[in-house]
Amino acid sequence: MCGIVGYCGMRMAKDILLEGLKRLEYRGYDSAGICVAHGNSMQLIKKKGKIKNLKESVPYDLPGSYGIGHTRWATHGEVNDLNAHPHTDCEGKLSIVHNGIIENHVALKAKLETEGHEFLSSTDSEVIAHLISSFYEDDLEKAVKQAAPLLKGTYGIVCMHVDEPNRIVGARNGSPLVLGIGNDEMFLASDVTAMMAYTRQVVYLEDGEIATIDPDGYLMSDVADRTIEKTIENIDWELQEIEKGGFANFMEKEIFEQPQSTERAIQGRLDRELATGHLGGLNLSSKELLNIERIKIVATGTSYHAAIVGSYLLESIARIPCVPELSSEVRYKNPIVERNALHFVISQSGETADTLYAMRELQRKGATVLGICNVVGSTIPRESDGGVYIHSGPEIAVASTKAFTSQLAVLYLFTLLMARMRHLSFEAGMNLLENLEALPGLVSQALSTADSIQAIARKYCEVSSCLFLGRGINYPVAMEGALKLKEISYIHAEGYSAAEIKHGPIALINAETPSVFLVPDDRLRAKVISNMKEVKARGGPVISLAVIGDEEVADISDDVIFVPRTHELMYPFLMAVPLQLFAYFCARELGRNVDQPRNLAKSVTVE
Structure with missing residues (x-):
C-alpha cells in the first residue's frame, strides 16, 4: 500500500x-x-x-x-x-x-x-x-x-x-x-x-x-x-522487467507476458520419466505428502479465485478433500487445525496482511503452512514452513493478471504430484503433464484474439452492470473475470455459478445487462448452454467464451470469443486471458487508469 x-x-x-x-x-x-x-x-x-x-x-x-x-x-x-x-x-x-x-x-x-x-x-x-x-x-x-x-x-x-x-x-x-x-x-x-x-x-x-x-x-x-x-x-529481477517495454501500460504488458510467465512457472518442474510434478521447496518427504488427508488453501482477492480452482483440482484429480478459505476470515474464526492436514497460503506479494496473519495464526496452532508467492524474500516465504515461487517476474499493475495464471500453474503441478502418489495412472498423469507443457503456446493463441475482444469491449463498455457465469472449475474464473472488470473499469460486475442463475441473478437480466458465459467443451457444456438460452429468452445480451468451431454456442450468442481446444481441466488458463483483455479494453475505452485504479493498492499490507 x-x-x-x-x-x-x-x-x-x-x-x-x-x-x-x-x-x-x-x-x-x-x-x-x-x-x-x-x-x-x-x-x-x-x-x-x-x-x-x-x-x-x-x-x-x-x-x-x-x-x-x-x-x-x-x-x-x-x-x-x-x-x-x-x-x-x-x-x-x-x-x-x-x-x-x-x-x-x-x-x-x-x-x-x-x-x-x-x-x-x-x-x-x-x-x-x-x-x-x-x-x-x-x-x-x-x-x-x-x-x-x-x-x-x-x-x-x-x-x-x-x-x-x-x-x-x-x-x-x-x-x-x-x-x-x-x-x-x-x-x-x-x-x-x-x-x-x-x-x-x-x-x-x-x-x-x-x-x-x-x-x-x-x-x-x-x-x-x-x-x-x-x-x-x-x-534476480532485471531493471527492464519493471519498465513498460513499449506497451501502453504495465497491465497490457503483463497480460501479454503470460505465455512466458506460465512457462517459467512450469519449467523444470515436470518429470516425464515418472509422469509427475516436482516441487523442491515443499520441505515435505514423500511419506509426509502421502499421509496428508485434507488440504486448506488460504488467500484473498485474485489469489482466492486461484485457490478455488486449486481445491476443485485436488478433489477431482488427487481425491483429497480441499477447502479454499478467505484469509480475512481465517484469523478471526478460531480455525481448526486437524491432524494430517496441510495448509497453503497464496499471495503474489508475499506481504498481504490478512494472509500473513492467517498463516501465523495457523502456525501458532501447529499447522504446517506452505506459501505460494511471487516476490522472492518477502515475508510469507521467509516465515512459512516451505513453499513454491511462481516466478512471474515483477507484477506492477494493481490488477493481477500473470500472477493468477502462474498461481494456477503451481496448483496444477502440486495436484499432479499428489494425484500420482495416489490414484492417477501413469498414462493419465502423462496426459495431464503434456497438456501442461502445451499451455504457453495455447495462451499465446488466446492472446491473438485481442483485436476482436477490443471490438466487443467497445460495444459493451458503457453498460452499468455485467454478469459472469461459469460452471465447475471455470466458476471461479468467472468470479475472477467479474473482479477484473470492476477493478479497472468501475463497471459493476458479479461472478456466479451458471447453475445459480435461477436462484436470484436472473432477476437482473434485461437488455442493458450483458451476461458473459464461459462455455468450454467439457461435461457441463450442455448445462451452460441451457442457462444461456434462459438469459436470451429474457432479452439479455450474451457474450460467450467458447472453443474454436463451436457454432452452436456462436448461434445463441450476441458476441463470441473463441479459445483453443485443450484438456477440459486446462480451460481456466484459456478463459482467464480473454476475460483480462475484455476488462482491460473496457477500461481503456472509458479512459480509466488501468495500472492504478482508484482506491486500490497493489499490496494490501494493512487490515
Whole structure:
C-alpha cells in the first residue's frame, strides 16, 4: 500500500527519492512527499495527488544528500497536503514516514499533547514523530528503540534527524521494509523496486528489527539493543522487467507476458520419466505428502479465485478433500487445525496482511503452512514452513493478471504430484503433464484474439452492470473475470455459478445487462448452454467464451470469443486471458487508469 524510500549517500537525494517513489506508484497512493536535509535544516515538500504534482513543487537544485520519501494510501484522515507524509516533530528537526496503522494513536496523542506537543495533521502516523522526539537525546536509533515498544499496530518506519547528518533509521513491525546496499550509499524502502536502479544487494528486515544506515554501511539490531547478523540477498529481477517495454501500460504488458510467465512457472518442474510434478521447496518427504488427508488453501482477492480452482483440482484429480478459505476470515474464526492436514497460503506479494496473519495464526496452532508467492524474500516465504515461487517476474499493475495464471500453474503441478502418489495412472498423469507443457503456446493463441475482444469491449463498455457465469472449475474464473472488470473499469460486475442463475441473478437480466458465459467443451457444456438460452429468452445480451468451431454456442450468442481446444481441466488458463483483455479494453475505452485504479493498492499490507 503506502510506499517508503530513504536514501543517504553522495548523490542528490531528491532525485533518488522521486525516482524511487515513481517506481512505487503501483502500490497505490493518493498523495506523496519528500523530506531532504542539508546542513542544519530540512526541506519538507508534500502534495495531494500524483507524484508529478510533487515533482513540480520540488526545486530543481534542492540540496541534500540524504532524505526520505513516501506515497500515502489514506487510512486515517482525509486526502490533502497536510495529511501527506513525511511528518515532523514540533521543532521540525525530526522527520518520519510510515506504512501501517497505529491502533493506539489516540491514547498516545492525548498523552503527548499533555506534554506540550502540537499536532498538525489528522493521521495516526504523526504521533510516531512526536513520540520518537519525546525520547530523543542526540541518538535517533536509541529514541526509536524506546518509542517502538509503545506503538500498537503495524508499522514500517523510516526516520531522520537534522542533528545526525547522513543517518537514517528504519523499524519494522508487520509492514515490509528492505535495506539496499550500494557503493558509498545506502537505501531503505518498502519494496526492492524503489532501489533496483542502484543496487541488487538487499537485506530484508524482520518484525522487531531496527536498521541504522549511513553512506558507509548499516547496523541491524532489535529494540533490546542486541546486534543482529543478517544475510545479504541478491535481487534476480532485471531493471527492464519493471519498465513498460513499449506497451501502453504495465497491465497490457503483463497480460501479454503470460505465455512466458506460465512457462517459467512450469519449467523444470515436470518429470516425464515418472509422469509427475516436482516441487523442491515443499520441505515435505514423500511419506509426509502421502499421509496428508485434507488440504486448506488460504488467500484473498485474485489469489482466492486461484485457490478455488486449486481445491476443485485436488478433489477431482488427487481425491483429497480441499477447502479454499478467505484469509480475512481465517484469523478471526478460531480455525481448526486437524491432524494430517496441510495448509497453503497464496499471495503474489508475499506481504498481504490478512494472509500473513492467517498463516501465523495457523502456525501458532501447529499447522504446517506452505506459501505460494511471487516476490522472492518477502515475508510469507521467509516465515512459512516451505513453499513454491511462481516466478512471474515483477507484477506492477494493481490488477493481477500473470500472477493468477502462474498461481494456477503451481496448483496444477502440486495436484499432479499428489494425484500420482495416489490414484492417477501413469498414462493419465502423462496426459495431464503434456497438456501442461502445451499451455504457453495455447495462451499465446488466446492472446491473438485481442483485436476482436477490443471490438466487443467497445460495444459493451458503457453498460452499468455485467454478469459472469461459469460452471465447475471455470466458476471461479468467472468470479475472477467479474473482479477484473470492476477493478479497472468501475463497471459493476458479479461472478456466479451458471447453475445459480435461477436462484436470484436472473432477476437482473434485461437488455442493458450483458451476461458473459464461459462455455468450454467439457461435461457441463450442455448445462451452460441451457442457462444461456434462459438469459436470451429474457432479452439479455450474451457474450460467450467458447472453443474454436463451436457454432452452436456462436448461434445463441450476441458476441463470441473463441479459445483453443485443450484438456477440459486446462480451460481456466484459456478463459482467464480473454476475460483480462475484455476488462482491460473496457477500461481503456472509458479512459480509466488501468495500472492504478482508484482506491486500490497493489499490496494490501494493512487490515
